Amino acid sequence: MSKVVASITTSLDGYITGPHDGPGCGLGEGGERLHYWVFGGPWTYEEEPRGEATGVDKAYLDGAMVNLGAVIGGRNTYDAAEKWGGTNPWPVPFFIVTHRNDEPAEGFTFVGDLNEAFARARDAAGDKDVSLMGGADVIRQALRSGQVEQLNIEIAPVVLGGGKRLFEGFETSIGLEHIGVMQSPFATHIQYRVLREEAADA
């Protein structure tokens, strides 16, 4: 059965970027440390990352890829990642939520809002999962509207002391259930099932 899985990396203090992120600045000051796990160890903005995930991190990623059917990302993420060099980095359709009318780079599909993204991505994914990769704003939107079935938080072992918070301005309480946890030197990967709260008049 297809499900929507939101996945994002945060610092221990809950930031998905360091201070001053954006186009040309990646994940902000110190933000490289969030993604050591993706690249197999330390890297910096000055020297592009060349490594790949290893060990527990590779096993975790490989597990997620098996059932991947489509990916959704926000426009800020697309811009901050500099369009991933102009090529969809996933082997499946990649939908970018944006209000702008410019043309997407090859392999990307622009959609006007998150609901349209879910409709298109579910269609494309068939029985496989729809991965919602962030940024924080689209994950918050999807959590608020009850459209996330699984939440994967990868906690990098760093306190960043500033940046963009995943749960900034998020005032909804949500029950979660553990699916599992894996830990490498570079991240603690926690997987949660998102619980549907019973309606007040149930």
Next chain:
Amino acid sequence: MSKVVASITTSLDGYITGPHDGPGCGLGEGGERLHYWVFGGPWTYEEEPRGEATGVDKAYLDGAMVNLGAVIGGRNTYDAAEKWGGTNPWPVPFFIVTHRNDEPAEGFTFVGDLNEAFARARDAAGDKDVSLMGGADVIRQALRSGQVEQLNIEIAPVVLGGGKRLFEGFETSIGLEHIGVMQSPFATHIQYRVLREEAADA
């Protein structure tokens, strides 16, 4: 060797209480869920918790107790916990940081500031560990001043959507190193070594 271990439970969105915590209100709205792991499962403020930690949570607590030499807590925590019924809940000396001049309940020692608390607690602990149990303000103070050697974060599987944030106003970046992780149905226990950053002129 004695070390300072700060330990605290947070929600996935980084809150150590729900909204409206305080004397008579425990850990605030929904805050019971933070401590399901301590009491072996669900409980509510209406019916006092009676259970004890079980399984992974018990193993985790037992591991921490082996080397426990002294405990430090903040005054707000002491008040919110209603003095733990007037009895020190730990089998070791318990120091409460407070500016007020009232008399402590039996088994507690009041000290005027965090540095005095560390000095007294290290003395009392000998070769064993000093546990800094929170609240958030004393943990932030101790992290800022480089006095924490190990940080244990117990993440309860809940998004609270409000309350007091552990890292509120904390603008220092700190490198961490994984020591280990354990997960029960009620918490993911992550243990970190706190890294000393090299001095800029080293």
